[in-house]
Amino acid sequence: MDFDRLIQLLETKLKEPLPGKEAHLKMSPQPVDLRRFEPKLPENHRKSGVLLLFYPTSEGSFxxxxxxxxxxGVHSGQVAFPGGKMEPEDENIVQTALREAEEEIGINRSKVTILGNLSDLFIPTSNFLVSPVVGFTEQKPDLIPEEKEVSRIISTKLLQLFDPMVRKQKVLELRPNLLLNTPYFDIDGEIVWGATAMILSELIQILNQENR
Structure with missing residues (x-):
């Protein structure tokens, strides 16, 4: 799928009903923390916006x-989308995702076109409701990691997510007496699991619908 077709497809699919929980469960650690899917969230939950930013290269969409x-902290050393907590000055969650991505990896938010959102996902361990914002830039951005918040940037080729070989599973010991049988994506030698993998699972499902 070329970049223009990807953007056209996302623009259409993000306006339709999303698979949400169905897709999230496919990459959810076991046993499933059912608090993720409670219809009523804790009153003191916090809002977070993350940015799924597509850009074209000669090798495909990244x-x-x-x-x-x-x-x-509970997310120490994990692989994630750029993003973070909604601040009072943010007009909406889209602005949160853009601001955080600009701070963390140096994107120019004025060059980002927003396509829509994937399904919100609640993270019980940190009490965040994560809203994945989907956008694109016409050219590959200059990505610069903010050294206090980002140890490395992983430029990820979209096509590799559809390779069955990158989907793996292992038991993660998060702390004594907490073992999770965890599906993950093996991307550039990193274990991409948890909320990030669950969000990618929804992305894959809506893009795969084209082939049904």
């Missing part, structure tokens, strides 16, 4: 993932 540095 998007950036980031690896978090090691820090005292």
């Amino acid at each position: 998007f950036p993932l980031i690896k978090r540095p090691i820090y005292p």
Whole structure:
């Protein structure tokens, strides 16, 4: 699928009903934390916006993932989309995702065209409701990691997500007495799991619908 076709397809699919939970469960760690799918969220939950940003290269369509540095927190060292917590000055969650991506990887938000959103996903361990915002740029952006928040940027080729060989599974020991049988994407030597993998699962499902 070429870049123009990808953007056209996303523009259409993001306006239609999304698979949400059905797609999320395919890459959800086991046992499933059912709090993710409760219809009523905790009153004190926090909002977060992440950016799934597509850009063209001579090798195909790409998007950036980031690896978090090691820090005292539940998402230490994990691979994620650029993004973060909604701040009072943000007009909406789209502005949150753009601001955070600009701060973390140096994108120019004025050059990003927003296509829509994937399904929100609640992360019980950090009490965040994550809203994945989907956009694109016409040219490959100059990506610069913010050293305090990003240990590396992973330029990810969309096509590789459809290769069955990158989908793997292993038992992760997150802390003593907490073992999760975890599906993940093996991308550039990194284990992409949890909420990030679940969001990518929904992306894959809506793009695969073209072939049904």
